[in-house]
Amino acid sequence: MIKVMVVDDHELVRTGITRILNDAPGIRVVAEAASGEEAILVASTKNPHVVLMxxxxxxxxxxxxxxxxxQLLPKLKVLVVSVHADEPFPSxxxxxxASGYLTKGCAVEEIITAIKVVAGGERYIGxxxxxTLALKRTPGGASTPFDNLSPREMQVMLMLxxxxxxxxxxxxxxxxxxxISTYRHRLYEKLGVASDVELARLAMNYGIIETIGGATTL
Incomplete structure (x- = not known):
């Protein structure tokens, strides 16, 4: 039995995915979480095999x-299920x-297949x-100003x-x-912006966020 945890800040999404997966043979949802912080706490006690993130x-x-x-649970596998199909998020x-990446527009059967694949130690990419990843690797492939940010800079940018x-x-x-202030000024320099509002507008232009001041996507 593959134990799964569903992590999404929208209760409707969590409930829907949980019902679907609990009907799938060999899969059982053992926990849900509405944030990254909660996911870390819950995973430590529920010990899922796969986290849908x-x-x-x-x-x-x-x-x-x-x-x-x-880092905390090396044997755990993370399967991303997101509305974001474009870079820089997949990379x-x-x-x-993460061991896999799917968009929320994928078929139910593909989510089930992906869970089984990553639980078996392999990678699954929709x-x-x-x-998207292949195009990025080709000469002249699409790139964004955010590609050159370090992982920590990217995290601070998203939170700002x-x-x-x-x-x-x-x-x-x-x-x-x-x-944090140092990271903010470094972001301004790298991305050519002068304020958090300009930073958010740039992120919106590249589809990284949906609205200024908080994401509204499911």
Missing amino acids: DVSMPGIGGLEATRKLV RMLKAG ADIAQ TQGQKTQVISDKLCLSPKT
Whole structure:
């Protein structure tokens, strides 16, 4: 039996996925979580084999949660299920330790197949995501200003575009407020912006967030 945890900040999404998976032979949902922080706490006690991870969530989000989960529980597999099909998210999540990546538009059968594949120790990438990654590797392939950010810079950027304050980010990432301010100014320089609002607008232009001050995507 493959034990699964579903992580998504939308209760309707979690409930729907849980019902579908509990009807699938050989799979059982043992836990749900509404944030990256909750996922880390719950996974430590429920010990799922596979975590279905959303990307855009309040707090530390799916990127940092994935990185921490695979460090804390090396045998655990993270399968991303997100609305984000475009870069930089697929590459970032896979580099953070995810074993697979699907979009929320995929068929139910593909989610079930992907869970079984990653639980068996292999990687599973949806066809649309595989195409995105392949195009990026070709000469002249699509790139974004965010491709050159370090993993930590990317995490801070996502939290800033959610409207989170310096002290809140500092507390959640266990870094000093001064360090967060340094990351903010470094982001401004790398991305050619002068404020958090400009940063959020740039992120919106590349489809990284849906609205300024917080993601609204399912």
